[in-house]
Amino acid sequence: MTISRFLYLFVFISGITLSAQENPEKFNVDFESFTLKNGLNVILHVDKSDPVVAVALTAHVGSAREKEGRTGFAHLFEHLLFLESENLGKGGLDKMSARIGGSGANGSTSRDRTNYFQTVPNDALEKMIWAEADKLGYFINTVTEPVLAKEKEVVKNEKRQRVDNAPYGHTMYVIDKNLYPEGHPYNWEVIGSLEDLQNATLQDVKDFYNRWYVPNNVTLTIAGDFDKAQAKEWVHKYFDEIPSGEEIKRQEKQPVSLEETKKLYYEDNFANLAELTMAWPTVYSYAEDSYALDLLTTYLSEGKNAPLYQSLVEDKQLTGRVSMYNYTSELAGQLMLQVTAYDGKDLDSVKAAIEETFAEFEKEGIPQKDLKRIKAGQETNFYNSISSVLGKGFQLAQYKIFANDPNYINKEVDKILAVTAEDVMRVYEKYIKDKPFVATSFVPKGQVELALENSEEAEVVEEKIVEGAEGNFDLNADVAYEKTPSSFDRSVEPPYGEKPELIEPEIWKTNLPSGLKILGISNTEVPLVKFSLEMPGGLLLENENKVGVSNLLAEIMTKGTANKTPRELEEAIELLGSDIRVNAGDEKITLSGSTLAKNYDQTIALVKEILLEPRWDEEEFKLAKQQVLSRIQQMKADPNSIASNEFRKVIYGKDNILSHNNLGTKTSVENIRLQDLKDYYSNNLSPLSASFLVVGALDQEEAVAPIKGLAANWQVKNVEIPDLPQPEMPEQSQVYFYDVPGAKQSIFRFGTPALAANDEDFYPAEVMNYRLGGGSFASQLTQELREGKGYTYGIRSGFYGDKNTGPFMISTGVRSNITGDAAKLIQDILQKYPESFNRNDLEVTKGYMIKSNARKFETLNSKLDMLSDISNYGLDNDFIKQREEMVENMTLQQIKELAEKYVDPDRMYYVIVGDAETQLEKLKDLGYGEPILLNPEEE
Incomplete structure (x- = not known):
């Protein structure tokens, strides 16, 4: 429930240091914590496993510190x-990140905190400490009227993307408005209102910055491969002279209760499908009852x-999935159930089926075996979350701020x-049984009869898209400001430290008699093992x-075996x-998983059973089929899904199997039919063409x-992969439009057939694309459309080939009323790019592509991806290492030639999903003739 700066979600996965690797129960994270005289909390954790260091600055301020009428500030x-x-x-920091090979400066905001974080090669640690100190003590003077006006537009685009232009996007707004009373700091959403x-x-x-962005309200964490004494010296150098602010007291806990159930x-x-969301007031983060509530929700809903x-x-076949979780924050919490x-x-x-299930639970409680299996999963998830x-x-910062104890880790x-089982039943009776709740029924247009009986219409503020409504701003105007004094010249960027040594992991390989390749x-x-x-x-x-x-075969492969029911x-x-899962993609089916190293043999025994002894359960097949049909129905109303599906069609053409989702x-x-799955399984799954990849705490044997x-025991068979016709660039560009009446944004998928991943040009083309749209805030597309114009929340470009030719694609969502302007600007950027x-672009690109290699092997997942490639x-x-050498030797002329060859705006497909009435004409x-309307006849 955080609002992130970027389009993607940030996942924390990597190596973890345990105090006793053979005995996870003795798990311990060593750290040192101290406080500067100005109140800044500092936490240091040393991990020498990879030559990288992560720096995070966490301010104890989120939307809960805002005032009504001034929401969205955090x-x-x-x-x-x-x-x-x-x-x-x-x-x-964005500009510096590109030079130093960082993971990209990122951040997120929740109800109660805002954090800023990045992982960098460890030779850039002093630079990061210097940059983070500048945020805290030497920033606010640079915020001018044009800067504020532009960033307002970016944030408004983010809200449109996440909320206004998304199915069920307003759900949490309605829930929180009715769960928390007026004046409660959780009554409004983190992203705030557009008004x-x-x-x-x-x-x-x-005023907001000067109140909350002060050292005595901030925690700095540094984790990774660094010298602790040197890091302390740098922290004192750059942070000591930043003055503390007014005293900031901890907010009192503010749990809520409801007098009666509210239905809206x-x-x-x-939305193409009706969705029910129910919310009950519960407890704040780290309250004793929160752990039993987590277990309760997992038991009732997952698996x-x-x-x-x-x-x-299964029984009533009302839905394909039930989501239930305990959402806790610093001051209060809420238990959510969504169908x-x-x-x-x-x-x-x-709702009736939910109530029946609760009644049965009241009689039976939670069995001990379920208590045990859920705890096993929660423990593994915890290790992964801090790995x-x-x-x-x-997490150290989170525990410091909200549990008042970093050692809570x-x-x-x-x-x-x-x-205990008794705890689980106790919290159910305390917070759920016969307790009032808030229920929202989000239904498709014209289908109010699907809502809960006696529901009232929810008040939702819908933005009206008005042509030319946004104000203008000039970011190039010279604005003078007085610099904040310092005891030394802070304008001098610190030097790099000693160059990190890139140690490639040792890869072992073996081939089994069946033809199965194993890499590890x-x-x-x-x-852990993945x-x-x-x-x-x-x-x-x-x-x-x-x-x-x-896809259906992948769905049912883990739904039981010949000897085990799905539940068993x-x-x-x-x-x-x-964890064992199966996924079907465009060019392969992948069975993947993770386990504690000590349970690897038993886990692989289950993999063997899943793969070689399928159950072919007719009921599970029917359920899976129904769930897939429901997903397809949902996708038809989601502008982003529509855009991706339509783009595939125009890239590959109707006669290519890859044109299909x-x-x-x-x-x-x-x-x-189920027989179709059996035929696919019998004909196409073979060890002869398969690879098993493994990373973790095991030796080769x-x-x-x-x-x-x-x-x-796996039957060997030859699997013929068909040679597909490879798509080619169009001779001239064409615009395609899919009409979603009333869309608050227009979704772009612009691109052209380009390269297969094993083409010798593929990686050089990725290098070429870094400054175009692959480098996030270091890219021209981001700098001009987001930072220069405020047209979008985020935009990127990339090459997406596999063994078959894939596209070069630009993807973004822009506010509806500048659809034509944004498309023209992208066209202009592409035309000028070669x-x-x-030379500066080339040096920045080389710096990033080479220096970022220090982060290539940190996580188990990254190692697994490397084996896959x-x-x-x-x-x-x-x-x-070979790619490093290639990048080092790349010339300006090579970049220009690659750009001319693969990103020609006059040989592309422009797919746009938006409001045709206002934007199509x-x-x-763009100069590519009459746009082609894509909306199909209903099936």
């Missing part, structure tokens, strides 16, 4: 603090053994394991009249604290031994 600041500071200059953002003055912004409905322009799943999904019903299902029937240096740094597992990396930092069995095929081997077979299989996996269509999925048994790319594309073990100005 999140607005998350954006502003990346733009400029007195000593880093324009571009601020409040528009009304914010420069003085409002400065809303007709959602972007085949969950009572709500059994009732709503997206199948097409035409009345939400009263959903990168950034993850640990982030070493107590959390004990809290999880201490929950032994890594003993953590008692693995992946990749089997070529996927969508490539499907009949175009029955697209969706491989799930229980066996979870009791090990393991691998879920299939309503017609194709309805035509699929330990990793290979259980796989031998699997491969020896000539505008200069080696296996799939025939790369050498040292391909990263303007697109003729």
